[in-house]
Amino acid sequence: MLFTISEMQTKLRQHIEKIIPLTDEEFAVVFSHFSFRKVKKHQFLIQEGDSVNHSYFVVSGLLKLSYTDANDKEHILHFAMEDWWVSDYKAYFTKAKATMSLDCLEDANVFCLSLDDHNKLCGSLPKMEHFFLTKSHYGYIASQQRILSLLTTSAKERYEQLLIQYPSLIQRVNKTLLASYLGVSRETLSRLSS
Amino acid sequence: MLFTISEMQTKLRQHIEKIIPLTDEEFAVVFSHFSFRKVKKHQFLIQEGDSVNHSYFVVSGLLKLSYTDANDKEHILHFAMEDWWVSDYKAYFTKAKATMSLDCLEDANVFCLSLDDHNKLCGSLPKMEHFFLTKSHYGYIASQQRILSLLTTSAKERYEQLLIQYPSLIQRVNKTLLASYLGVSRETLSRLSS
DNA sequence: ATTTCAGCGTGATGTAGATCACATTAAGAG
DNA sequence: CTCTTAATGTGATCTACATCACGCTGAAAT
Numbered sequence: 001m002l003f004t005i006s007e008m009q010t011k012l013r014q015h016i017e018k019i020i021p022l023t024d025e026e027f028a029v030v031f032s033h034f035s036f037r038k039v040k041k042h043q044f045l046i047q048e049g050d051s052v053n054h055s056y057f058v059v060s061g062l063l064k065l066s067y068t069d070a071n072d073k074e075h076i077l078h079f080a081m082e083d084w085w086v087s088d089y090k091a092y093f094t095k096a097k098a099t100m101s102l103d104c105l106e107d108a109n110v111f112c113l114s115l116d117d118h119n120k121l122c123g124s125l126p127k128m129e130h131f132f133l134t135k136s137h138y139g140y141i142a143s144q145q146r147i148l149s150l151l152t153t154s155a156k157e158r159y160e161q162l163l164i165q166y167p168s169l170i171q172r173v174n175k176t177l178l179a180s181y182l183g184v185s186r187e188t189l190s191r192l193s194s
Numbered sequence: 195m196l197f198t199i200s201e202m203q204t205k206l207r208q209h210i211e212k213i214i215p216l217t218d219e220e221f222a223v224v225f226s227h228f229s230f231r232k233v234k235k236h237q238f239l240i241q242e243g244d245s246v247n248h249s250y251f252v253v254s255g256l257l258k259l260s261y262t263d264a265n266d267k268e269h270i271l272h273f274a275m276e277d278w279w280v281s282d283y284k285a286y287f288t289k290a291k292a293t294m295s296l297d298c299l300e301d302a303n304v305f306c307l308s309l310d311d312h313n314k315l316c317g318s319l320p321k322m323e324h325f326f327l328t329k330s331h332y333g334y335i336a337s338q339q340r341i342l343s344l345l346t347t348s349a350k351e352r353y354e355q356l357l358i359q360y361p362s363l364i365q366r367v368n369k370t371l372l373a374s375y376l377g378v379s380r381e382t383l384s385r386l387s388s
Numbered sequence: 389a390t391t392t393c394a395g396c397g398t399g400a401t402g403t404a405g406a407t408c409a410c411a412t413t414a415a416g417a418g
Numbered sequence: 419c420t421c422t423t424a425a426t427g428t429g430a431t432c433t434a435c436a437t438c439a440c441g442c443t444g445a446a447a448t
Contacts, residue, residue, distance in 0.1 A: 075345040136330040143337035151269040
């Protein structure tokens, strides 16, 4: 799927306007704070140890945010597809080094927002602070739900929930990655789905 | 520990001023949006099925936010002590019915903020939107860390992390509750700590 | 002062899921 | 078109943790 910049711009605008209405002038201000980047499969936007300079809005494609533990086992915090915001936010907001990595599973188009530009944008357009606050609330709520699902349900139930919630992911992501998102071994997931 | 209203007011102000400075007039505006409530041990601030009218700032005392599953097993999302904000935020922001409950483990003093007042406050004092955004970011980051800890570590490791991170909790909360926060059975936790 | 019960430890046993090992197939790379 | 590597399924075994069952202790309720 190919997009022109102007189509992608529209996607970003529609995304924001789900929460706050914007005039053309306002959107122009918003848009001027972003930069654009194409990412190819297997490319990293963030690697462990990097400074994290941007938060990313995914226009198209698929990314994964993951953490690799001391035993070299990868754990997936979440996937990020169309219309998602993603970064190692701990590192981003605290200006610390990344402990997570963000890499590309399917060629992607992303808009990039530096912390500096984020702050300037909120300064010049207070509505945007409201937009980000709303987004952040939803992100928080989603994480709480994920915690609950890890605390209360079995691997099988989590897999079934995922099938219902994000049916498309199962087509797009291999089982090994799904397993490490669900918090089970590849082998166990294989046995569950058969 | 007893506090006067004015001491508690100061606590709230100091808490906010860790993030944004406020003039006396501004703080007066802020404060006028809160109400105050004393809560006794075993009292509920939120019960499953309730409408969730408030977000709570804990001045003193100890609360727990928990979810009870289909088998009547309680799972603790988190404890909330001095200086924490707590509510069933999903229900609060979406005006849905509570799926969680919030109840008091040690007599507490809390300031209460309705969604309506939250919005009015942000409207009249945009700085406060920034304050809440910052808080929300930290909440999000903390949940992500919790997810990672559930994905990557054993019950024993999680217990040890907790000992380091919140040593005071171990004194204040009984083992059964600690276990359901850590996501293990009471019996297993007992074996771990001995 | 006796009763009741919450909190905690601990043994015996059951089980979901991890780990190891190997075979098959599909898909990129030269 | 072959060669190599990634993705998946499946058996055998191991282990962390759950569940069930019981006894002890100390605090609160009568």
